[in-house]
Amino acid sequence: MGRSPCCEKSHTNKGAWTKEEDERLIAYIKAHGEGCWRSLPKAAGLLRCGKSCRLRWINYLRPDLKRGNFTDEEDELIIKLHSLLGNKWSLIAGRLPGRTDNEIKNYWNTHIRRKLLSRGIDPTTHRAINESSTQRVTSISFTTGNYKDIEDEKMNIKAEFGTIKEDEISSRAQCPDLNLELRISPPYQQNQQKRALEQSSTGSWRISPICFKCNLGLKKSKDCSCSDSSNGNGCSSSRNTSMNIAAYDCLGLKTNGLDYRTLETK
DNA sequence: AAGAAGCGCAACCGCGATTCA
């Protein structure tokens, strides 16, 4: 029953890879392609376990890897994606061509955490450090960050949240794209347009809930847990779909019904 | 100059999900 053992661990090397091992691995994968990590070490003449070969290839030897420092744009994208996805490094890496999950994870722990802390932002929650836990939750806004100036942003925040406190506005205006809680709402402007449309057509406000999974493109999937009583079919309205796409777009994830799982690098 | 401390990163470990005999 089951499969045969993946490798004989007693006869495998550990620790840093030698140049010769790297060359053997590269040569083998160039000739035969990736995959079947179990049989690869033996076939390539390497005294390593398949798992170690896979890691070495993915994190260090792959030809499409972009070495060198992260750009400011990459920094900000990582922060945005982390605020949305948490420690899903493989998904974050999927949005950064040439970067690996391991590299991003290391970079986060060594650089970005400190960067956020110096901004007064908790790197885990993406909220201001001095913010008390009892303060009310605010929503992420998929704004593009292209505000003319901070005053514009303040006005938008006031319009969106009404009674929001001044210090919250300051912290949001300082880092306009950072969400303070892992909750998603549609883009501000689009939200306003939709509200106006709904108000004009029905004469009353009606704001449908959109669950997190739906915003990630898992509409109608088993992961979607929200309910829309108007159609009894979860987040299936076309309105929500367009909002989802807009939300993706703001994060550079523009797509038509993309499942978030496809963001992984395969 | 030398030891300590801090930092960055490659590699390992353990676990959950998936695959397959």
Added chain:
DNA sequence: ATGAATCGCGGTTGCGCTTCT
């Protein structure tokens, strides 16, 4: 249907290099 092997991921460790005292 079952259970062991494989895959892939996130967390952690260890080591070499740099900076500080």
